[in-house]
Amino acid sequence: MSSLEFDWPRALSAADNSAAVFELHRILLNGLRIALAGRGDICEAHLEDFAQDALMKVLSRVGDFQGRSKFTTWAHSIAVNVAFTELRRKRYRDISLDQFMEEGRHFAEAIADASIPEKDEARDHLVRTLQRAVAEKLSDKQRAIITAALAGQPFDQTVQFLGTNRNAAYKLLHDARRVLKSALIAEGISEETIRTAFAS
């Protein structure tokens, strides 16, 4: 069975789809072995679980496949998402939001007190404007999510903090970034200046 030429949607939707399902499971399992190679926290049983969960998800969504890539690439993308989502969920199961909510309350001060390299008027204006916007225009949760991002916390961990889903957390962060960018632009600070002021 060639995965390049095979009509996967039709085969998987057929009354007798057992051969196609078996082959797709094998392909997904092999793909996950490659995707997760070298990780010490993964054993064969995990790979089997991920492949099985991914297979079920692919089968339930065959009708969504639009043919804009090879079917197997589309299926691998679902398997990778299933595996990484589950790995992150286990890693961050017991994390609390409190630390970042607390740090977020002092975020504006942390900006105001930042050690500005090669301080000049433009950088100073940018930092003061940013500090004011953080203090006046962001919610507590927006300050917390930016604080977490700057601390290098994985985004899925932040999602756990907030007790929400990844898209809602992304929107919270996106809205915060837009508010800050608008505030800086309104003060005459160009996007180029924002990008390059502190870049190495």
Place this chain on the structure above:
Amino acid sequence: MTPLNKAQLAGLTGMIAATRDEELNCTECASLAAEFIERQIAGLPMDGALAKVEQHLQICPECTEELQALKRILESEK
């Protein structure tokens, strides 16, 4: 919270500068991942929604991690 250092200031301003009014969320990025990676490996241009995937990846390390894993799979099939 301790005062921000230069790297954190660079991270914050870089994040703000990369912001666009219209961005993909993680689910939308995942739905385009297969097409995006195939075109990237083939060296084809990204236009329309696929260009927004590149912008999303600048902001989202988790989606970046998943697309890199998908790329490893496809490159192993060459």
